[in-house]
Each structure stands twice: as C-alpha cells, then as structure tokens.
Amino acid sequence: MIVPTVDSIRMKYLMKMLINNKKHVLCPGPTGTGKTVNIMEMLNLEMEENTQCIPVGFSAQSSANQTQNAIDEKLEKRRKGVTGPAPGNRYAIFVDDLNMPKKETYGAQPPLELIRQWMDHQGWYERKSKEKQFVKIEDIIFISAMGPPGGGRSKITMRLQRHYNILTYTNLGRDSIDIMFNTLLRHFLGMFDVNVQSEIDNIIEASQDVFTKVGDSLRPRPATSHYLFNLRDMAKII
Numbered sequence: 142m143i144v145p146t147v148d149s150i151r152m153k154y155l156m157k158m159l160i161n162n163k164k165h166v167l168c169p170g171p172t173g174t175g176k177t178v179n180i181m182e183m184l185n186l187e188m189e190e191n192t193q194c195i196p197v198g199f200s201a202q203s204s205a206n207q208t209q210n211a212i213d214e215k216l217e218k219r220r221k222g223v224t225g226p227a228p229g230n231r232y233a234i235f236v237d238d239l240n241m242p243k244k245e246t247y248g249a250q251p252p253l254e255l256i257r258q259w260m261d262h263q264g265w266y267e268r269k270s271k272e273k274q275f276v277k278i279e280d281i282i283f284i285s286a287m288g289p290p291g292g293g294r295s296k297i298t299m300r301l302q303r304h305y306n307i308l309t310y311t312n313l314g315r316d317s318i319d320i321m322f323n324t325l326l327r328h329f330l331g332m333f334d335v336n337v338q339s340e341i342d343n344i345i346e347a348s349q350d351v352f353t354k355v356g357d358s359l360r361p362r363p364a365t366s367h368y369l370f371n372l373r374d375m376a377k378i379i
Contacts, residue, residue, distance in 0.1 A: 146317040170310025173371030176286040205251035225279035239287040
C-alpha cells in the first residue's frame with residue numbers, strides 16, 4: 142500500500158516533466174526515503190502508454206557486459222547500425238543503486254562508463270560479431286537512483302553526473318510520516334473498537350519520538366557500524 146505525500150507527489154511531477162522533455166533524471170537520497178518505490182510507481186502506472194520501463198539493479202559485482210546485455214536484449218533492430226524499442230515507443234531505463242558497482246584498478250566504474258558512452262555518443266559497440274561495429278540506440282532515457290557515498294557506495298564521476306538533472310530526496314518530515322502511518326493504521330484498525338482507534342495519533346507520536354531518539358543517540362561508530370536507522374525500521378513497527 143503506497144500512501145502519497147506532498148513530497149512524493151511533488152517529486153513525481155518534476156520527474157514526469159523532465160522525462161517528457163527527454164531529460165535524464167538522477168535521484169540521490171538516504172536509504173528509506175522512497176526513491177525506488179516512487180520511481181517504479183510513476184514509470185509503471187503514470188506515464189504515457191508508449192513509455193515502457195526497463196529496471197536495471199546495480200550491485201558491487203555488476204559489470205559493463207551484464208549491463209549492456211540487459212539493455213540490448215530489449216532492443217529491436219531498426220536499420221543498419223541503429224537499434225531501439227518498437228517504433229512509436231520509448232524505453233525509460235531505471236538504474237537503481239547507480240553508485241554501487243565496485244571501482245576497478247584505475248578508479249572507474251565500468252557499468253557507469255558504459256552509460257556515459259551512450260550519453261556522450263548515443264550508442265555503444267556490439268560485442269557479438271567479429272566487426273564489433275558501433276550501434277546507435279534511439280528513444281531511450283535514463284532515470285537513476287542512488288544513496289549517498291559511503292558503506293560500499295562510491296562517488297560517481299562528474300563526466301556522467303553532468304548529463305543528469307538531479308532531484309534530491311531528503312528524509313521525510315514529521316508531517317509526511319504522520320500522513321503515511323495514519324493512513325495505514327486507520328485502514329487496519331478500522332474494524333476495531335473506538336477506544337483503540339482513538340489511540341492511533343498517540344501510537345504514531347510515540348513511535349516518532351522513539352525513532353528520533355534512537356537516531357540521535359545510537360550513532361554508527363567503528364564498534365557499532367550497524368547502527369544505521371531509517372524509515373524502514375519504523376515502518377516495520379507500524
């Protein structure tokens with residue numbers, strides 16, 4: 142169950158406007174702020190019918206070849222040296238955890254360099270034939286999400302970052318969290334006694350206070366590096 146908030150509606154509106162004007166979008170932000178859920182909901186349910194989503198998830202072990210294969214297998218040949226989606230359609234390629242791939246010896250992240258090659262030259266070299274000819278790819282657009290650098294995530298190269306329009310997700314405010322969890326609890330406790338329903342606001346306020354206190358006092362240190370708390374922890378309680 143996805144509860145819309147002022148923040149999520151605003152971000153989706155801006156993303157749709159950019160995508161419809163053929164601008165690439167990058168959404169950095171802390172874990173648990175709803176980046177992936179919002180983007181997937183928008184791409185699958187709210188875009189025009191001719192826009193289809195291709196999700197690509199990056200991990201530390203992702204390679205340029207895997208990334209190229211995942212995209213190439215969805216494309217059709219249009220004419221010699223040119224591929225793309227079916228005529229009249231457009232692919233929105235959603236790359237989650239953009240900055241996760243491990244850096245190689247010289248500091249580059251190969252899957253990101255492949256994406257940058259398309260953004261600079263609108264294509265890449267196909268690897269299956271002897272000629273290895275350059276293939277132009279039409280009618281695709283990139284939407285990416287990533288967490289802040291640190292803990293396995295790297296800082297991405299500015300040569301790639303310059304191609305993106307950046308919309309930053311921030312930690313949700315108390316009002317947005319109230320709306321989300323109020324909706325969920327009222328939906329679940331709708332058939333309960335009035336005395337139980339009247340405690341919903343108190344439950345949410347107490348949970349928020351505990352969550353804030355935990356975040357402020359239990360900080361990640363070398364001995365407690367797993368002390369990383371986000372909205373997902375509070376959502377599990379609710």
